[in-house]
Amino acid sequence: MGTFLITGATSGIGRAVALRLTEHGHPVIGIGRDETRGASLESDSNGLATFIRCDLHSNEDIDHLFVHLKEQGVTLHGLFNNAATFGRPGTPERLTHDAYTEVFDVNLYALNTVTQRAIPLFDQGASVVNNAAIVGHVKFPPMLAHYAASKAAVVALTKTFAHRMKGKVRFNAVCFGPVDTPLSHKLYGGEAKFKEAMSHHFRGHAASPEEIAPVVEFLLTDASSYINGQAITVDGGYTLS
Ligand SMILES: NC(=O)c1ccc[n+]([C@@H]2O[C@H](COP(=O)([O-])OP(=O)(O)OC[C@H]3O[C@@H](n4cnc5c(N)ncnc54)[C@H](OP(=O)(O)O)[C@@H]3O)[C@@H](O)[C@H]2O)c1
Numbered sequence: 001m002g003t004f005l006i007t008g009a010t011s012g013i014g015r016a017v018a019l020r021l022t023e024h025g026h027p028v029i030g031i032g033r034d035e036t037r038g039a040s041l042e043s044d045s046n047g048l049a050t051f052i053r054c055d056l057h058s059n060e061d062i063d064h065l066f067v068h069l070k071e072q073g074v075t076l077h078g079l080f081n082n083a084a085t086f087g088r089p090g091t092p093e094r095l096t097h098d099a100y101t102e103v104f105d106v107n108l109y110a111l112n113t114v115t116q117r118a119i120p121l122f123d124q125g126a127s128v129v130n131n132a133a134i135v136g137h138v139k140f141p142p143m144l145a146h147y148a149a150s151k152a153a154v155v156a157l158t159k160t161f162a163h164r165m166k167g168k169v170r171f172n173a174v175c176f177g178p179v180d181t182p183l184s185h186k187l188y189g190g191e192a193k194f195k196e197a198m199s200h201h202f203r204g205h206a207a208s209p210e211e212i213a214p215v216v217e218f219l220l221t222d223a224s225s226y227i228n229g230q231a232i233t234v235d236g237g238y239t240l241s
Contacts, residue, residue: 005031038052077125079127084147104150127219130171176207179207
């Protein structure tokens with residue numbers, strides 16, 4: 001069974017994908033900063049997930065991660081570039097260069113560096129899934145210009161890598177609508193406000209991380225071998241309304 005590397009595996013969508021892959025027997029290396037939640041991922045995964053602390057704001061941390069993986073002789077069958085931040089929301093007229101840097105550091109530059117460093121570790125038929133969002137793809141919330149721009153850039157980077165690698169490694173992006181996670185609770189000012197906002201969703205509620213994890217598993221594994229260079233919207237119909 002191939003090993004999968006997942007960034008942002010300590011919470012929300014990344015954790016759900018990590019646990020789904022381990023349930024199906026795949027070893028997972030999960031990246032994040034929170035060691036307590038990293039330990040919880042390991043203990044919930046029947047010993048198949050290994051947590052490695054790595055702050056994606058730090059090139060040094062990313063370097064240490066890949067030196068370690070190389071020393072351990074790790075071969076990867078897939079990479080889920082999932083970690084992201086929306087930084088400090090603000091109107092597009094006022095967002096500062098620093099606010100953009102904070103978001104782009106993790107959402108785009110680290111995603112690119114992790115991808116470049118992972119490529120030499122890939123086995124035949126490996127797959128990369130990049131977590132974009134409908135934001136920056138089909139919806140553009142006015143207070144999140146930096147986040148939206150970073151996610152649009154993730155879609156462009158995904159397609160460029162897919163073209164360059166000519167199918168030796170597949171690259172696809174997933175563009176989720178609202179998902180019930182700590183990230184979206186924070187964006188809406190708390191879980192209660194998020195749930196209230198989601199009652200106006202096309203189907204009355206957001207997705208759970210477990211509901212959408214199978215889509216990522218499908219794209220990461222050989223079952224999706226003929227899907228390459230796509231940005232796939234998974235939003236329960238949200239963008240219809
Ligand atoms: N929730 C939604 O509605 C939604 C919709 C569309 C797309 N997405 C995308 O889905 C992805 C996951 O979001 P989520 O909703 O699952 O959020 P979440 O529950 O807050 O999880 C975010 C994960 O990213 C990690 N992370 C953040 N900054 C990091 C850094 N500097 N270094 C290392 N790890 C870092 C966090 O780990 P630590 O806390 O351990 O550092 C955590 O594991 C993001 O790319 C987001 O843009 C979310």
